[in-house]
Amino acid sequence: MLNILWPAFIILSVIYALISGKISELNTEIFNSISNAVELSITFLGTICLWNGIMEIAKKTTLIEKLTRFLRPAINFLFPDLKKNETAKQEISMNMIANILGLGNAATPLGLKAMKTMQKENNKKDTLSDSMMMFIVINTASIQLIPTNVIAIRISLNSSNPTGIIVPVWIATIIAAIAGIVLTKILIKKVK
Amino acid sequence: MTSIINYISNSAVPVVITLIILYGIKEKTKVFDNFLAGAKEGIEIVFKMFPTLVGIFLAVGLLRSSGVIDLIVKIISPITNLLEIPSQIMPLAILRPISGSASMAVAVDIMQNYGVDTLIGIITSTIMGSTETTFYTIAIYTSVVGIKKTRGILIAALAADIAGMVASVVICRILS
Numbered sequence: 359m360l361n362i363l364w365p366a367f368i369i370l371s372v373i374y375a376l377i378s379g380k381i382s383e384l385n386t387e388i389f390n391s392i393s394n395a396v397e398l399s400i401t402f403l404g405t406i407c408l409w410n411g412i413m414e415i416a417k418k419t420t421l422i423e424k425l426t427r428f429l430r431p432a433i434n435f436l437f438p439d440l441k442k443n444e445t446a447k448q449e450i451s452m453n454m455i456a457n458i459l460g461l462g463n464a465a466t467p468l469g470l471k472a473m474k475t476m477q478k479e480n481n482k483k484d485t486l487s488d489s490m491m492m493f494i495v496i497n498t499a500s501i502q503l504i505p506t507n508v509i510a511i512r513i514s515l516n517s518s519n520p521t522g523i524i525v526p527v528w529i530a531t532i533i534a535a536i537a538g539i540v541l542t543k544i545l546i547k548k549v550k
Numbered sequence: 551m552t553s554i555i556n557y558i559s560n561s562a563v564p565v566v567i568t569l570i571i572l573y574g575i576k577e578k579t580k581v582f583d584n585f586l587a588g589a590k591e592g593i594e595i596v597f598k599m600f601p602t603l604v605g606i607f608l609a610v611g612l613l614r615s616s617g618v619i620d621l622i623v624k625i626i627s628p629i630t631n632l633l634e635i636p637s638q639i640m641p642l643a644i645l646r647p648i649s650g651s652a653s654m655a656v657a658v659d660i661m662q663n664y665g666v667d668t669l670i671g672i673i674t675s676t677i678m679g680s681t682e683t684t685f686y687t688i689a690i691y692t693s694v695v696g697i698k699k700t701r702g703i704l705i706a707a708l709a710a711d712i713a714g715m716v717a718s719v720v721i722c723r724i725l726s
Contacts, residue, residue: 360649364609371612374621383615391611395603398658399596407592412567414588415574415581463595470694477695485699486692491706494691498684498707499714504563505679511658512675515666523672524559526721527679534680534714541706549701 401514402507409506413461422459426451436496436539437489446475450493458503469497488546495542499535502527552725602651610655613641614663635719636670638663642677647684647711654678669726676718681711 375384416422429451433440440446449472456465472493480487486494505527512520574581613619623637630637638660646653657678664670684707692700 360606360652363649363652364605367609367613371609371616371618374618375612375616378617380615380617384612387611387615388608391607392604394611394658394662395600395607398607399600399603402599403593403596406596407589410592410595411585411587411589412570414591415579415584416570417588418579418584419573419577421570421573463591466690469691473691473695477697480695482699484697486697486701486703490691490695490697491701491703494688494703495707495710497691498682498687499710500680500682502679504566507654508657508675508679509563511654511661511678512666515658515661515671517666517671519556519560519667521563522556522559523675523679524562525555526559526672526676526718526725529721530676530680530714530718533717534710537713538706538710541709542703545702545706 398511398514401510405506405510405513409460409504413459416459417461417464422452422455425455429454436492439487440476440479440489443475443479446472446479446489449475453493454496454501457497458501460502460504460506465497469493491542491546492539495538496535499531499538501531501535555725599651603655606649606651606655607658610652610659614659633716635716636673638670639674639677639719642674643715646677646681646715647708650683650686653683669722672726673719673722676722677715680714680718684708684711 371384372381375381426448433447433451437447437450440450449468453465453468453472456462456468473490476487476490476493477483480490505524508523508527509520512523571581574584619641623640626640627637630640635643642653642656642660645656657674660674661671666675684704688700688704688707692698
């Protein structure tokens with residue numbers, strides 16, 4: 359995707375700047391944008407190291423397995439056709455917990471594993487099954503306890519309250535997730 | 551109301567850190583050694599991300615300084631005014647589902663220009679935190695099992711993103 363978008367953005371900008379007479383602003387911006395990238399990376403270095411370290415502590419305990427129990431009722435509601443597929447249910451809950459804790463690196467491999475497990479029970483191998491649809495939508499909803507990346511960005515921009523957005527983020531995520539789940543339930547019934 | 555929300559927001563990070571450390575101690579793991587191992591991995595993540603950030607920040611910076619973003623904002627402002635979404639955040643709304651790094655660069659750009667603690671800055675942060683790179687997620691999850699027919703899941707996921715974005719705008723307006 360970016361192999362098309364990236365050159366298009368740059369070429370379009372330079373041509374437009376030449377026409378609209380903004381070429382000297384554009385020239386300055388080339389060097390400004392690089393310092394911005396460096397500044398943000400330095401802040402990221404701190405926050406991401408801290409968070410990754412804390413989450414490594416969590417990974418070395420049984421916390422993730424314990425938390426999956428709380429998800430049981432939700433999993434049974436969202437994935438009714440998985441009934442007795444315990445492996446798939448376990449992988450899905452591990453993926454969800456990893457996402458909630460912001461363990462993106464751990465969440466994706468678990469999610470891919472869950473997809474493969476669900477594919478074994480899928481009758482039409484070239485089409486998404488009901489549970490797969492629900493699983494993907496939940497993964498695109500970004501349910502996260504601490505939005506570390508946004509906090510890092512806000513710190514690098516000298517926000518007076520970098521963590522103040524946490525509760526608004528929770529509310530917006532939950533609304534997005536509910537919308538996604540409802541729409542998917544409808545799609546599951548209508549599109550076979 | 552706002553102060554309670556602020557209190558919870560500001561307690562989330564220290565509480566989560568403390569609970570995880572306590573859990574690590576309870577299960578008799580080497581808490582600090584594990585922390586160091588994880589933090590070391592964090593360095594790699596940032597180093598791998600750095601080249602992408604340079605490239606994307608350049609492209610987004612050029613789009614804004616040349617006036618292309620202003621032009622796009624002007625063109626779509628009738629629609630955004632109707633929905634009462636600040637038109638300044640529209641470049642973010644469009645790029646968010648497509649590319650994680652590009653939307654991050656746009657978000658930084660918006661907050662640098664309009665302030666990080668202003669209404670626009672807070673809406674931008676909330677959108678970034680509550681949505682995901684939808685296209686990428688769908689692509690990797692379907693391709694791993696070789697599935698072509700997705701039964702319209704992209705529409706459901708994008709609609710969820712839009713719901714999240716509209717919700718972000720409404721919540722931030724109420725709280726500010």
